[in-house]
Amino acid sequence: MNLPDKRIGAQTVRLADPPSVLAEASGAGKKEGDGPLGRLFDTVYDDTSCGEKSWEKAESRMQRETLLKAAAKARRSLPEIELCYAGDLLNQCIGTSFAMRELGLPLYGLYGACSMMAEGLGLAAMAVDGGFAGVAAAVTSSHFCSAERQYRLPLEYGGQRLPTAQWTVTGAGAVILGRDGPPPYITHVTTGRIVDGGIRDAGDMGAAMVPAACDTLLAHLRDTGRGPDDYDLIVTGDLALYGMKLLRELMRREGVALGENYTDCGVLLYDLKRQDVHAGGSGCGCSAAALCARILPGLRGGEWNRVLFCGTGALLSPVSTAQGESIPSICHAVAISNGRD
Amino acid sequence: MNLPDKRIGAQTVRLADPPSVLAEASGAGKKEGDGPLGRLFDTVYDDTSCGEKSWEKAESRMQRETLLKAAAKARRSLPEIELCYAGDLLNQCIGTSFAMRELGLPLYGLYGACSMMAEGLGLAAMAVDGGFAGVAAAVTSSHFCSAERQYRLPLEYGGQRLPTAQWTVTGAGAVILGRDGPPPYITHVTTGRIVDGGIRDAGDMGAAMVPAACDTLLAHLRDTGRGPDDYDLIVTGDLALYGMKLLRELMRREGVALGENYTDCGVLLYDLKRQDVHAGGSGCGCSAAALCARILPGLRGGEWNRVLFCGTGALLSPVSTAQGESIPSICHAVAISNGRD
Numbered sequence: 105m106n107l108p109d110k111r112i113g114a115q116t117v118r119l120a121d122p123p124s125v126l127a128e129a130s131g132a133g134k135k136e137g138d139g140p141l142g143r144l145f146d147t148v149y150d151d152t153s154c155g156e157k158s159w160e161k162a163e164s165r166m167q168r169e170t171l172l173k174a175a176a177k178a179r180r181s182l183p184e185i186e187l188c189y190a191g192d193l194l195n196q197c198i199g200t201s202f203a204m205r206e207l208g209l210p211l212y213g214l215y216g217a218c219s220m221m222a223e224g225l226g227l228a229a230m231a232v233d234g235g236f237a238g239v240a241a242a243v244t245s246s247h248f249c250s251a252e253r254q255y256r257l258p259l260e261y262g263g264q265r266l267p268t269a270q271w272t273v274t275g276a277g278a279v280i281l282g283r284d285g286p287p288p289y290i291t292h293v294t295t296g297r298i299v300d301g302g303i304r305d306a307g308d309m310g311a312a313m314v315p316a317a318c319d320t321l322l323a324h325l326r327d328t329g330r331g332p333d334d335y336d337l338i339v340t341g342d343l344a345l346y347g348m349k350l351l352r353e354l355m356r357r358e359g360v361a362l363g364e365n366y367t368d369c370g371v372l373l374y375d376l377k378r379q380d381v382h383a384g385g386s387g388c389g390c391s392a393a394a395l396c397a398r399i400l401p402g403l404r405g406g407e408w409n410r411v412l413f414c415g416t417g418a419l420l421s422p423v424s425t426a427q428g429e430s431i432p433s434i435c436h437a438v439a440i441s442n443g444r445d
Numbered sequence: 446m447n448l449p450d451k452r453i454g455a456q457t458v459r460l461a462d463p464p465s466v467l468a469e470a471s472g473a474g475k476k477e478g479d480g481p482l483g484r485l486f487d488t489v490y491d492d493t494s495c496g497e498k499s500w501e502k503a504e505s506r507m508q509r510e511t512l513l514k515a516a517a518k519a520r521r522s523l524p525e526i527e528l529c530y531a532g533d534l535l536n537q538c539i540g541t542s543f544a545m546r547e548l549g550l551p552l553y554g555l556y557g558a559c560s561m562m563a564e565g566l567g568l569a570a571m572a573v574d575g576g577f578a579g580v581a582a583a584v585t586s587s588h589f590c591s592a593e594r595q596y597r598l599p600l601e602y603g604g605q606r607l608p609t610a611q612w613t614v615t616g617a618g619a620v621i622l623g624r625d626g627p628p629p630y631i632t633h634v635t636t637g638r639i640v641d642g643g644i645r646d647a648g649d650m651g652a653a654m655v656p657a658a659c660d661t662l663l664a665h666l667r668d669t670g671r672g673p674d675d676y677d678l679i680v681t682g683d684l685a686l687y688g689m690k691l692l693r694e695l696m697r698r699e700g701v702a703l704g705e706n707y708t709d710c711g712v713l714l715y716d717l718k719r720q721d722v723h724a725g726g727s728g729c730g731c732s733a734a735a736l737c738a739r740i741l742p743g744l745r746g747g748e749w750n751r752v753l754f755c756g757t758g759a760l761l762s763p764v765s766t767a768q769g770e771s772i773p774s775i776c777h778a779v780a781i782s783n784g785r786d
Contacts, residue, residue: 109576110577111576111577111578114527114551115551120576157768158768160764160765160768161768183455186455187636193537194764195536195762196534196536196762196765198761198764198765201765201773202770204773205641207639208638208639210636210638211638211639211775212557212568212636213555213557213760213775214555214556215532215554215555217537223553227553227568230571230577231571231575233575234576235575236451236571236575237452295528295551296552297549298542298545298549300546419538419539419554420537421535421537423501423536423595424537424542427501432542432543434554
């Protein structure tokens with residue numbers, strides 16, 4: 105295989121001129137605002153309708169306002185954002201289409217379920233590194249109420265959940281990348297492959313996504329020649345409580361020990377003892393809000409210097425579940441560092 | 446605005462080292478096989494169930510087989526495809542997720558409705574030009590029966606259509622790009638913005654997409670300093686019969702005359718007099734199959750030397766329509782040339 109310059113393995117690229125994270129912003133709902141990251145979100149919507157007439161429009165407004173906030177923090181006007189990568193969980197990604205309708209940004213729509221922030225971040229980083237944009241953005245969102253209506257049952261039904269079930273985060277995250285700027289930098293992108301472990305239970309999406317997370321983590325470590333200890337933090341999103349345990353076990357069987365530096369966005373967002381979310385958070389907004397409220401600020405503050413951000417997505421739909429199919433999943437990994445390596 | 450090297454305007458990049466179209470492949474259903482491009486498709490599925498138990502699985506099979514065919518024509522093994530960009534119209538893009546599940550390719554999932562082939566082609570071209578992949582693929586599909594079930598009514602209902610309605614193409618297209626290779630080359634990518642002309646009629650998607658097509662065409666011509674006559678062929682997909690007329694009119698009002706070199710994938714796929722498809726074709730598979738069966742081979746054969754391929758997508762969903770929303774749309778344009786400019 106004739107690898108181009110930036111390609112350092114079957115799934116990983118090392119960016120030649122690592123883009124700077126100019127700014128990030130996060131928005132979240134009331135429940136998330138009551139959680140452990142509550143004080144860290146740029147905006148908490150105590151009214152999760154966000155003043156709109158439908159949950160779908162509420163999600164769009166939250167996504168749009170989060171992107172505008174990130175642009176303002178980066179001191180960039182909208183026309184300076186030359187490429188935007190965005191997506192969400194809703195059918196035909198209407199959360200994004202209606203969020204972006206008023207902004208006039210050159211846009212690539214994505215679908216990668218809950219891996220969306222890692223997917224968009226990786227693509228935006230490649231766009232900047234490749235010379236296609238001086239400034240690029242990645243944004244995504246999810247909303248508990250729009251997701252419940254679409255994937256499960258109307259809220260009014262009040263269905264019971266399994267202990268393995270996850271709670272769709274009402275939240276959004278937006279990142280603005282630029283060619284030149286201060287740390288942190290995006291240094292590596294490992295593109296995921298679809299992996300299907302045969303899990304058929306849509307109430308156990310953490311387990312369904314574990315094989316994809318394992319596949320991408322192993323690819324990243326193999327391609328970069330790194331070990332888990334080369335990162336101050338490895339964070340998956342959103343395997344949640346049981347998925348995390350399964351990933352540790354699966355990685356252990358592959359000869360890789362994930363230590364104390366491993367965590368998951370699904371357990372960062374909520375207080376699992378106090379808040380009734382069962383195994384933890386999920387949704388595109390879960391890893392996006394955790395990245396933008398906790399992880400990137402933690403890098404800026406020197407709490408960590410090198411982080412591997414692994415977005416995981418369960419690529420099921422109510423139709424595939426009804427047809428008896430198992431759940432294909434994907435995980436994209438992005439290395440973020442205060443240095444340029 | 447500090448433009449990076451490859452950026453030549455607000456929405457357009459000129460690729461420094463234009464990627465070669467190594468090969469393309471197309472698959473289509475029986476009705477499409479009976480149309481004007483019938484003999485040009487690599488595969489015609491006379492049984493549009495493709496031997497599968499559901500329409501969704503049929504679409505997945507068609508998409509997968511089309512990608513495999515394109516890889517075979519490019520004489521590349523699957524592991525040589527370093528990045529793949531794919532998407533479809535189905536909720537959560539399950540057409541793609543299940544198509545790609547068995548292939549193990551590093552994958553970025555997209556959603557851009559019927560603009561998907563232009564979106565994927567642009568992203569794949571940037572990935573190759575940026576040094577992120579030596580070989581990259583773009584693939585998409587649509588299926589009349591899976592789309593009807595999801596967007597409109599069960600087939601058994603036999604609903605009547607408006608004259609402006611379009612027929613979702615059962616078809617798929619896949620393109621393999623490489624760093625080095627013969628013409629045609631991808632020379633420019635113009636990324637679309639979401640534009641909403643206020644059309645609320647989901648039975649007139651051509652009209653809904655026209656403002657986006659106009660916006661992107663004008664951006665492309667402005668950014669490149671070109672006129673319509675600099676292209677041997679300008680092809681939108683899929684505005685269909687009435688949308689084409691509206692685009693000509695809208696462009697004329699902007700001072701740009703689209704001449705005889707302008708056509709639309711929605712009218713290429715079917716014989717509008719003989720086949721009962723009303724205004725023409727639509728669906729991700731429409732422009733994808735037209736590109737791969739007719740346009741790229743036409744470039745190879747020297748029938749045209751420079752083509753502007755403009756994929757148009759209507760970003761509606763049954764939910765947004767039910768909520769009384771208008772239809773946001775997007776159009777991405779990709780310039781393809783037998784020369785490197």
